[in-house]
Amino acid sequence: MKLELPAGPFQAYLFDCDGTIADSMPLHYVAWKQALGEQGCDFPEDLFYAWGGMPVHKIISTLNERQGLSMDVEAVAVRKENLYYEFLPRLTAVPEVLEVIETSYGCVPFAVVSGSTRESVTASLRSLHLLDKFDTLVCAGDYQRSKPHPEGFLLAAERLGVAPENCLVFEDTAMGIEAATAARMASVKVLQPWERKQKI
Numbered sequence: 001m002k003l004e005l006p007a008g009p010f011q012a013y014l015f016d017c018d019g020t021i022a023d024s025m026p027l028h029y030v031a032w033k034q035a036l037g038e039q040g041c042d043f044p045e046d047l048f049y050a051w052g053g054m055p056v057h058k059i060i061s062t063l064n065e066r067q068g069l070s071m072d073v074e075a076v077a078v079r080k081e082n083l084y085y086e087f088l089p090r091l092t093a094v095p096e097v098l099e100v101i102e103t104s105y106g107c108v109p110f111a112v113v114s115g116s117t118r119e120s121v122t123a124s125l126r127s128l129h130l131l132d133k134f135d136t137l138v139c140a141g142d143y144q145r146s147k148p149h150p151e152g153f154l155l156a157a158e159r160l161g162v163a164p165e166n167c168l169v170f171e172d173t174a175m176g177i178e179a180a181t182a183a184r185m186a187s188v189k190v191l192q193p194w195e196r197k198q199k200i
Helices: 025-037 045-050 056-067 073-090 095-104 118-127 151-160 174-182 193-199
Strands: 012-015 110-113 136-138 167-171 186-189
Touching: 012 095, 012 151, 025 045, 025 073, 056 073, 073 118, 110 151, 118 136, 136 151, 151 167, 151 174, 167 174, 174 186
Parallel strands: 012 110, 012 167, 110 136, 167 186
Antiparallel strands: none
């Protein structure tokens, strides 16, 4: 299934990582369920997908507030990341996004804009043999305000030396699309895993 791109020309492509380049959201969810379950914390799957793009530490802090828990944010974050790394051999790329990367590589610069840690993004891209295709990675810790705020996308555009209105964003979450729109960037919505299954 091919992605329909808006009319260009665009001078840069900005990609979210988890759920957009890497079909990693199911693996991340398994890691979350195990790490949080060890703490007696529930994390429904629909909420996990609704919070796509939210930084790891913010997810844990918000769950603490909502469920009256006092999980050690840093310890749970490390545990979740380590579990995800264990699952990396099972990681695959989202086919229609991989096709865009392969056909457009070398024509325009690429950036990743992610709410995940740099270590997690780097590990995912390296596992997929795609890390060397990206000119810059903008990850959690590089910016203050997470999606749906446009800061991450604007930082990526600045690093690439491209005006925001000349960037095309690839995103799988509503928060990501909202952030792209706030940055005055055109965007392409990548289907979530269950949406792709329904299209088959």
